[in-house]
Amino acid sequence: MSKSLKAVLLSALVFPGIGHFSLKKPLQGSILSGITIVCIYFLLAAVVDIAQELALKIQSGEVPLDVIQISELVSQQLAGSNGQRVSIPSLLLVVCWVVGVIDSFRIGWSQGKTADTSSKKT
Template sequence: MKKPMKAALLSAFIFPGVGHFLLKKYIPGVILAGAAFAGLYFLIAKSVETALQITEKIQSGEIQFDAATISELVSGQTAGAESQLLDIALAVLLVSWLIGIADSYRVGRAQDKNVDASD
């Protein structure tokens, strides 16, 4: 498998920026991985926070342990500015992932062309 495809697949299926590390482009790799990690961290932190709040309500007897009630609480927990922050975090994660795939393929092709030109 050629380097551009391998780099793009690593960025697609492992984590954004991994393909850049394969291509020895560490700074773009760190930037992409950092942006994706920040978005992912925020999404996971908010999910865990919501789950803990619902768990506390169940344990205190405030709500019943039933799927419909829990589902309703989960969908109603995010509102207003918090919902916008979650949308931004998701957008950052997705954009960094897509840029990581496309850019690692582009950089890999450029490196292959340079190798072919020097031969």
């Protein structure tokens, strides 16, 4: 398996930035992993806030314990002001993931190309 393919698979299937670590590029890997971790934190914080609000409404009896009504309330929360709290980190997370895959392929390909030319010279 080539370096670029291994790095792409690690970045795509495991976590953004892991492919960079396998290519000996820890700075880029740390930046991508750090941004991804921050995005996941903000996503989880928003989801937990929405869940706590709904749980309080259910406990107080304001919202009946009905799956359809609860899912409608979640949709309304996400369409309202909380939607932006979820959509921006989600978009940034997807961008980091795509950048990680493309960049790890680019670095692995250039390292493989450099290794091929140096082995042909000797």
